[in-house]
Amino acid sequence: MIKRFLVSLLLCLALTFSASVGIAAQNDSSVMNANGVNSNNIIKPQLTVQTKIDISNVKLGERIVLPDGSVLTPISKEEYISKLAKEKNISLQEAYKIESNTIAAGSIYYYNYTKTFSYPKNSGFKAELVATLKLYSQGSFRQIEDVVAIGSKGVSGTHTFRWIQISAYSDPQMGSSKFPTTSVTLGANGYFEVLSQDSINTSVELPGFSFSYSTGNEYIYIIQILCL
Numbered sequence: 001m002i003k004r005f006l007v008s009l010l011l012c013l014a015l016t017f018s019a020s021v022g023i024a025a026q027n028d029s030s031v032m033n034a035n036g037v038n039s040n041n042i043i044k045p046q047l048t049v050q051t052k053i054d055i056s057n058v059k060l061g062e063r064i065v066l067p068d069g070s071v072l073t074p075i076s077k078e079e080y081i082s083k084l085a086k087e088k089n090i091s092l093q094e095a096y097k098i099e100s101n102t103i104a105a106g107s108i109y110y111y112n113y114t115k116t117f118s119y120p121k122n123s124g125f126k127a128e129l130v131a132t133l134k135l136y137s138q139g140s141f142r143q144i145e146d147v148v149a150i151g152s153k154g155v156s157g158t159h160t161f162r163w164i165q166i167s168a169y170s171d172p173q174m175g176s177s178k179f180p181t182t183s184v185t186l187g188a189n190g191y192f193e194v195l196s197q198d199s200i201n202t203s204v205e206l207p208g209f210s211f212s213y214s215t216g217n218e219y220i221y222i223i224q225i226l227c228l
């Protein structure tokens with residue numbers, strides 16, 4: 001990396017209702033517990049992963065692995081446009097038209113961003129924050145033109161699991177909500193659910209989790225409340 005790619009991390013688990021979801025693509029609202037209570041009405045802990053990106057002194061045009069393990073991987077303009085179309089729910093033709101109005105002078109770079117976070121109370125479970133960035137550079141000046149496809153996913157676990165995403169967001173310049181910008185905060189939150197057909201001794205086999213509910217043929221365990 002190069003000189004100044006600032007990354008700050010917040011890992012916090014806080015109580016939230018999964019019914020107050022912004023994005024919950026993987027949540028199964030039909031799951032009921034043994035008492036006939038919809039699982040969406042159960043208070044669940046929420047893991048927030050957040051990272052701040054400053055590109056003011058980053059060398060562009062190549063794959064960058066940062067000291068904190070986050071990665072910027074160059075992608076094609078076509079891949080970015082495909083993600084832009086999906087993000088805005090428009091056709092590829094419309095997305096190409098938007099992109100054709102981009103700044104003519106200087107150079108445009110497209111990157112996939114990934115950063116992996118471990119659940120602090122059980123490092124065997126990891127979630128990944130992902131986004132796609134459009135960057136502009138002219139001489140020594142560079143800025144972030146846009147961020148699309150922000151999200152998160154579970155990437156590993158010691159047991160069969162689901163990662164339930166609650167929401168994902170970008171925050172240019174800590175609250176201005178405007179692009180272009182020289183730095184942006186990316187974040188997502190959600191929680192792990194472990195699925196098991198047998199009861200688990202969480203203190204021994206599954207630290208950091210606690211029993212949540214049962215569907216009749218499955219036991220569901222979720223991450224415990226923790227704030228760092």
